[in-house]
Amino acid sequence: MEISVFGLGYVGCVSAACLAKQGNRVYGVDVSPDKVHMINQGKSTIVEEQIGDIVREEVERGRLSATDSTRDAILATKISLVCVGTPSQENGSLYLGYIEACARSIGRALVEKREYHVVVLRSTMLPGSIRNTVIPSIEQESGKKAGQDFGVCINPEFLREGSSVYDFYHPPYTVIGAFDDRSGETLRQVYNGIDAPVMVVPIETAEMIKYASNTYHALKICFANEIGRLCKSAGVDSHLLMDLFCQDDKLNVSKAYLKPGFAFGGSCLPKDVRALTYYARSVDQDVPVLNSVMSSNMAHLDSALKMITRGGRRNIGVIGLAFKAGTDDLRESPMVLLVEYLIGRGFPVKIFDANVRLSSIFGANRQYIEKEIPHIDKLLTDNLDDLVDFAEILVIGQSGVDLAGYQLKDKEIIELEKQKIPVPDSDRQGIAW
Numbered sequence: 001m002e003i004s005v006f007g008l009g010y011v012g013c014v015s016a017a018c019l020a021k022q023g024n025r026v027y028g029v030d031v032s033p034d035k036v037h038m039i040n041q042g043k044s045t046i047v048e049e050q051i052g053d054i055v056r057e058e059v060e061r062g063r064l065s066a067t068d069s070t071r072d073a074i075l076a077t078k079i080s081l082v083c084v085g086t087p088s089q090e091n092g093s094l095y096l097g098y099i100e101a102c103a104r105s106i107g108r109a110l111v112e113k114r115e116y117h118v119v120v121l122r123s124t125m126l127p128g129s130i131r132n133t134v135i136p137s138i139e140q141e142s143g144k145k146a147g148q149d150f151g152v153c154i155n156p157e158f159l160r161e162g163s164s165v166y167d168f169y170h171p172p173y174t175v176i177g178a179f180d181d182r183s184g185e186t187l188r189q190v191y192n193g194i195d196a197p198v199m200v201v202p203i204e205t206a207e208m209i210k211y212a213s214n215t216y217h218a219l220k221i222c223f224a225n226e227i228g229r230l231c232k233s234a235g236v237d238s239h240l241l242m243d244l245f246c247q248d249d250k251l252n253v254s255k256a257y258l259k260p261g262f263a264f265g266g267s268c269l270p271k272d273v274r275a276l277t278y279y280a281r282s283v284d285q286d287v288p289v290l291n292s293v294m295s296s297n298m299a300h301l302d303s304a305l306k307m308i309t310r311g312g313r314r315n316i317g318v319i320g321l322a323f324k325a326g327t328d329d330l331r332e333s334p335m336v337l338l339v340e341y342l343i344g345r346g347f348p349v350k351i352f353d354a355n356v357r358l359s360s361i362f363g364a365n366r367q368y369i370e371k372e373i374p375h376i377d378k379l380l381t382d383n384l385d386d387l388v389d390f391a392e393i394l395v396i397g398q399s400g401v402d403l404a405g406y407q408l409k410d411k412e413i414i415e416l417e418k419q420k421i422p423v424p425d426s427d428r429q430g431i432a433w
Helices: 010-021 033-040 051-061 070-076 097-110 129-142 164-169 181-190 203-234 238-247 269-282 288-309 334-344 363-372 384-390
Strands: 002-006 025-029 064-067 079-082 117-121 150-154 174-178 198-201 316-319 349-352 393-396 412-415 428-430
Touching: 002 010, 002 070, 010 025, 010 051, 010 064, 010 079, 010 164, 025 033, 025 070, 033 051, 033 064, 051 064, 051 164, 070 097, 079 097, 079 181, 097 117, 097 129, 117 129, 117 181, 129 150, 129 203, 150 181, 150 203, 174 181, 174 203, 198 203, 203 238, 203 269, 203 288, 269 288, 288 334, 288 393, 288 412, 316 334, 316 384, 334 349, 349 384
Parallel strands: 002 025, 002 079, 025 064, 079 117, 117 150, 174 198, 316 349, 316 393, 393 412, 412 428
Antiparallel strands: 150 174
């Protein structure tokens, strides 16, 4: 396939060289004469293992060359990969000036092209960037319509500096966010030789995945470093500890707890987070990531409360009171805190939880109820029909409750834990997705 790659920096150079090695005819495009000259001389624009040899070999084979002419590149190719920079501005916002300039340049070149051309964004951009910046820029300059006269996709890259060639050929998956089916299918063909699952998702999801991934990677580094400092203060071998930590692939290093939902609670997590952050203070260690966990949890609760109360005082039916489905443990349950707040604000509340029967609760859980929420039994009902009839707002705090058969279209549905409910998406709310 004939492919043009705009931007011959880190991502662009690797993408262009590796695609050429796959047998494609690749035209690199850059506004820098130095980068264009380097590629045409068979030299890589970046320093990293393997890439220099690949660039030299593909230039010699005639499958890779570079130009500063957008027009020439667009007219000679079927698909274009945009890999220009999206740097931070002083206030932290994303600078899309290079993206917009490239999109406009491509749009002007498309005026002369009759064939359907696909523009693929590899640059990292926040959700909304393609629909609000890229597509309008191309349409204005070309006089053509996205999805009709030209295609648009986003194809985020997962290349690590130092191992980019390996990562190009061994990605976790290939993500395609396509504006139209024809564009997505054209881009899929580019990766036919890559052994990785292809994930076709909405454009905004594809824009967001890189941010979710990189922020999580940054979070993991900070978490490991903070635990390491606490280990040192306690005389614990931090590397031995984290090796042990990573052996748990059921909870620690897994997809467990990574499903968006409501705030955490229960008898373990809040208590242990507080204990560890207290210990950090006692040994004079600054652990801002760990210190932020409880406040982040409360922010999630506050967000739910704002959503529930924004329409004024109405009858509220709460489904699920325990901190987790399948238990009767109310200790530090965020649902209890939510109900307490609503009661304090004068909202009429009824609660259904099939596992919570105060007459059968004992021990520490019973003590917590008698001390913190002795009035909660007056709000509980074991009849889901009564609760649904009573409620103007249904707050679903636990998954697994069967609401099939109920008339819910006149209810406002607020899902704190996502589940299948027979209500159109337009009639439901949610704070976690």
